Amino acid sequence: ASAEAAIVVIGTGLAGYGLVREIRKHDKESPIIMISADDGRAYSKPMLSTGFTKNMDADGLAQKDAGGMGEDLNASVWTLTKVTAIDTAAQTITIGDKATQVHYKKLVLALGADVIRPPIKGDALEYVYSVNDLLDYDDFRTAVAKNNVKKVCIIGGGLIGCEFTNDLLNGGIEIETVDPLGYCIPTLLPEAAGKAVQAGLEAKGAKFHFGPLVTEVNKAGSALAVSLNNGDTISCDLVLSAVGVRPQIALAQESGIAVNRGIVTNRLLETSAPNVYAMGDCAEVAGHVLVYVAPLMAQARALAKTLTGEATEVSYPAMPVTIKTPACPVTVSPAPRDAEGSWEIEQDGLNVVARFVASNGDLLGFALTGEGTKQKMALQKQLPAIMP
Ligand code: FAD
Secondary structure, rough: OOOEEEEEEEEOOHHHHHHHHHHHHOOOOOOOOEEOOOOOEEHHHHHOOOHHOOOHHHHHHHEEHHHHHHHHOOEEOOOOOOEEEEEEEEEEEEEEOEEEEEEEEEEEEEEOOEEEEOOEEEOEEEEEEOOOOOHHHHHHHHHHHHHHOEEEEEEEEHHHHHHHHHHHHHHOOOOEEEEEOOOOOOOOOHHHHHHHHHHHHHHHEEEEEOOOOOEEEEEEEOEEEEEOOOOOEEEEEEEEEEEOOOEEOOHHHHOOOEOOEEEEEEOEEEEEOOOOEEEEHHHHEEOOOOOOOHHHHHHHHHHHHHHHOOOOOOEEOOOEEEOOOOOOOOOEEOOOOOOOOOOEEEEEEEEEEEEOOOOOOOEEEEEEEEHHHHHHHHHHOOOOOOOO
């Protein structure tokens, strides 16, 4: 079998659907095929770590099914369909068992990011879940209900781990969270802000283990025993792994497209292969890997113009991220990776205003917690654009 379309988009996450929505503002008719390995339901991924607070199952979080999205976008949406190869010379992609080839004029890779799986041993690994899409969320919620779960051990005290810690506590589940570093959200926040988040979550009943790694998850009677490399053991009913994500680069790499941390693109979102573009969590745009919603929306607007005839480079303003830990709200705007400067911190209990300042006094980033988050607008105005 074979098919063809002017534009083929692989991925129906916020990046893929966001792009096609933008394209349809400029071009209502050109044939578009969208292909997804999952069921193609539209949903807001950030809501996955608010589902217990809102008491919403996967169906509740889903906004529209693939058929409805296809109608809205005048696109053909192929679901449960995995792309296994790209022939960048012939401009075709291969689906599944090689029986179907799709020819593209323009191809967009919006493949997302894979969860990182920590190297854990033991006889109960089927009880270690991770939640990175709606189907994962459905599995996790089903397991919580089926196993009558009262207590979850969360591996990872970063952004996603802390959001789930807060969300599951709100859902009435007891939580112990393990992270090898020293405080909450350690890669984005200075210590004072991370400790404020920790204190806010502890006040809601969370228990943290900072320093050790999880080494094993084993069955222990009707419960699970999570072993840490400092000798401690945590008893729980289910484990949620949230140690981070990594851009999905395998398909591009195997097809000879340049990759680094992500699929390498310039500011036009062009990859190293002609007529192949990348965006969203899988892309490394002019050196930036930013696995958040605001950058992919900026990419969608620019790429939609490029694909409809007006070549447009993506620009990034400063894009602070709001972390959904209502026990201690956080807004963070990380400084660029190679930025030199130091933190200047004001603190009053859980309220922290931390400014990352260069030696010439310029503000390069900030981390705000509690009442400190009220300063977001004022500080955001002082930040330089990430990519002007
Ligand atoms: P995805 O949504 O992962 O979509 C990837 C798509 O590619 C899927 O449809 C998949 O099926 C498809 N695909 C992959 N490989 C293939 C293949 N070979 N063949 C066919 N299809 C394929 N960001 C924020 O800015 N703010 C937040 O508050 C926030 N909260 C978050 C909370 C959680 C729990 C998580 C997990 C993330 C959060 N993020 C947040 C990050 C944000 O959700 C992501 O940056 C964004 O959703 C990524 O969208 P995407 O379309 O690039 O990837």
